[in-house]
Amino acid sequence: MPYLRLAGKKKEEYYEKNGYRLYMKEVKLKSGKVQTIYFFSRKKPKSGKRCVLPDGYKVAINKRSGMPYLKRSNK
Numbered sequence: 001m002p003y004l005r006l007a008g009k010k011k012e013e014y015y016e017k018n019g020y021r022l023y024m025k026e027v028k029l030k031s032g033k034v035q036t037i038y039f040f041s042r043k044k045p046k047s048g049k050r051c052v053l054p055d056g057y058k059v060a061i062n063k064r065s066g067m068p069y070l071k072r073s074n075k
Contacts (some may be wrong), residue, residue: 018068038070054070
């Protein structure tokens, strides 16, 4: 069962499932628009910060690799 964890003394909340933590990163597209991307990682990535599960999304598991990914929920 996934849950929120508090990270160290900072009391930062983040989402974790099967040892993978959810991270977010803002990227600038060629058009100049800034878009937020979400990704799971076991190790700390070079860029991005830990985050909670965004509204309107649920977590699904890839059957072959066992890696979680975000999927839009039907709300």
